[in-house]
Amino acid sequence: MLWNYLKIAWKVLLRRKFFTAISLFGISFTLMILLVVYAFFDYAVGPHRPELRTDRLLFVNRMQMLYKGGGQNNSSVGYAFVNQQMKALRTPEKVSVSEANPGTAVAYVGQHTLKLDQRRTDGAFWQVLDFDFLAGRPYNLPEVRAAAHVAVISETTARQYFGAVAGAVGQTIEVDAVRYRVVGVVHDVPIVRLFTYADVWVPITTTTDDLRSSNLQGAYQAIVLARSAADVPRVQAEYDQLVARQPLPDPQRYERLVSHALPLMTNLTARFGGGDVGPSSSNRFLRVLGLLALLFMLLPALNLVNINVSRTLERSGEIGVRKAFGATARRLTGQFLVENIFLTLLGGVLGLGLAAGALHLLNSSQFIPHSEFALNGRVFGMALGVVLFFGLLSGAYPAYKMSKLQAVKALKGDNAA
Amino acid sequence: MQTSAAPVLQLTDIEKIYQTKTIETVALHRINLTIGRGEFVSIMGPSGCGKSTLLSLMGLLDEPTHGTVAVDGRPVQSYSDKELAGLRNLKIGFVFQSYHLINDLAVLDNVELPLLYRPGLGSKERRQRALAALDKVGLSARTNHFPSQLSGGQRQRVAIARALAGAPEIILADEPTGNLDSVMGEEIMDLLLGLNREHGTTIVMVTHDEQQALKTQRLIRLFDGSQVG
Numbered sequence: 001m002l003w004n005y006l007k008i009a010w011k012v013l014l015r016r017k018f019f020t021a022i023s024l025f026g027i028s029f030t031l032m033i034l035l036v037v038y039a040f041f042d043y044a045v046g047p048h049r050p051e052l053r054t055d056r057l058l059f060v061n062r063m064q065m066l067y068k069g070g071g072q073n074n075s076s077v078g079y080a081f082v083n084q085q086m087k088a089l090r091t092p093e094k095v096s097v098s099e100a101n102p103g104t105a106v107a108y109v110g111q112h113t114l115k116l117d118q119r120r121t122d123g124a125f126w127q128v129l130d131f132d133f134l135a136g137r138p139y140n141l142p143e144v145r146a147a148a149h150v151a152v153i154s155e156t157t158a159r160q161y162f163g164a165v166a167g168a169v170g171q172t173i174e175v176d177a178v179r180y181r182v183v184g185v186v187h188d189v190p191i192v193r194l195f196t197y198a199d200v201w202v203p204i205t206t207t208t209d210d211l212r213s214s215n216l217q218g219a220y221q222a223i224v225l226a227r228s229a230a231d232v233p234r235v236q237a238e239y240d241q242l243v244a245r246q247p248l249p250d251p252q253r254y255e256r257l258v259s260h261a262l263p264l265m266t267n268l269t270a271r272f273g274g275g276d277v278g279p280s281s282s283n284r285f286l287r288v289l290g291l292l293a294l295l296f297m298l299l300p301a302l303n304l305v306n307i308n309v310s311r312t313l314e315r316s317g318e319i320g321v322r323k324a325f326g327a328t329a330r331r332l333t334g335q336f337l338v339e340n341i342f343l344t345l346l347g348g349v350l351g352l353g354l355a356a357g358a359l360h361l362l363n364s365s366q367f368i369p370h371s372e373f374a375l376n377g378r379v380f381g382m383a384l385g386v387v388l389f390f391g392l393l394s395g396a397y398p399a400y401k402m403s404k405l406q407a408v409k410a411l412k413g414d415n416a417a
Numbered sequence: 418m419q420t421s422a423a424p425v426l427q428l429t430d431i432e433k434i435y436q437t438k439t440i441e442t443v444a445l446h447r448i449n450l451t452i453g454r455g456e457f458v459s460i461m462g463p464s465g466c467g468k469s470t471l472l473s474l475m476g477l478l479d480e481p482t483h484g485t486v487a488v489d490g491r492p493v494q495s496y497s498d499k500e501l502a503g504l505r506n507l508k509i510g511f512v513f514q515s516y517h518l519i520n521d522l523a524v525l526d527n528v529e530l531p532l533l534y535r536p537g538l539g540s541k542e543r544r545q546r547a548l549a550a551l552d553k554v555g556l557s558a559r560t561n562h563f564p565s566q567l568s569g570g571q572r573q574r575v576a577i578a579r580a581l582a583g584a585p586e587i588i589l590a591d592e593p594t595g596n597l598d599s600v601m602g603e604e605i606m607d608l609l610l611g612l613n614r615e616h617g618t619t620i621v622m623v624t625h626d627e628q629q630a631l632k633t634q635r636l637i638r639l640f641d642g643s644q645v646g
Contacts, residue, residue, distance in 0.1 A: 004526060011521030011522075323505075325510075326502050326503065406478075411478070411517065
């Protein structure tokens, strides 16, 4: 039965080459855009190195102080708050502190200036995250305590500064006129990994900032590793209690403090989504994103519905014959849905190819530094889901309209249902 | 082959009225008709007298405005779409004047069509039955051809093979020789007569050809939607 349907579908596609080309173009182009967007999304928030254990990682990078009369004061988190109070939390496996944003630093290679993004971190940073070390090792706790001038550098930095990755470990790199001994070289981290990205990582204790300041707000972030994915809510609850216990810096001006330990995606969506950093913000963001994706698909889907209706009704004779020989309306609906899904799957394969090409172009252009967008299993699964949804969306109405066609009218070529 | 008195199709007080916003057209008026098992009946009448409408009602492709259609003594007006489709699939085979073959499917796939909707039939058995039906109409050598590659007579033979594949008790043929020359028409008529004689298939045939009608066991004449003979 299915084979028969597929044979018919293939013949119909070949028979109406122009309409088929238009349909396939609409489907594949829409899918390509969606897949590129999703690949970017997955690349930014999916479980990729160094944030591999996203199901166990929580990020604290915002401390909001809400004014009594409305409005808010947003900032990253103070170093002492993370280093002393957060590290004392009982539920997490490990808490790391690092600069919330990498600072721009300069190095010189001969006559050339090398602009580098430098991030200061503690020793735990290398334990909560999963960097891919190409050579050497991370700096450790004693080195951080001693404010040792050691550095972990990215693969690109090693190539640009030393000419190669091999042999970079043990050499000295001078960044902003400070000399650091390279202890490790890691695989490049893309810039979209906002919490971990840098070209050079050095111990947090090498900063000139006053790390003893007790301000709740500062220039730092915490990356928290829960013992298990199931433990994440307990860690979040303990963190919320910790924030609730904090005395307001100026009770006359401020009403309350708001800060949450949030998973990667929630944190990022909150960052781009405005003031609200609540745990529900990612759901809201995803709903908006889903709605936009749906609207984006709706236009080509409506076009496809239109083409499908006329293409289906052209086959009223076939519909009449099938009904005469025992096809139920349900069977016919199934047949036309299968045909449409077949068409959209074809469009999907084309779209996947186009998306792979577009991602390859994006990667090779280095429009986003160190980007390595790829069509992985998640992206492919999403594509398949979208294609099936698209197929059902654009095929359901024509199939329904066709199934309502009266056999006797269909045989006469009368298309009125 | 003897015909049995037991009616396989029974139409009682049938009226079919086509209604538009401004015009009411009576296509059939007070038709009472019984088709016995194994009969070969022809229906004649001028164009527009309701022959095809009557055949559509017998084939459960359309519903009468008034009256009842009974198959094997059971009225079908309360049957669901699924039940009617099942009945059409098991009991009835259609042969149309313009063949109504699916041009995108090969001959064998066209003949297999009724069997696709028959539950519990495997692909191997479907294929065997379709091949046997094609053999009966003498088209075993054309299984992989497409309808566009066949002559009119061959197409009609494929259509008859399709009607036969499901081994229906009734074949409803709407001017099966209408689009064919006299030689081809004779061939098709002989095929239908053979089916009726050798397999006891009940056949109701709409025709304009008096000579062909005279070869059948009973002739029903329609005029302006009413039975006149």
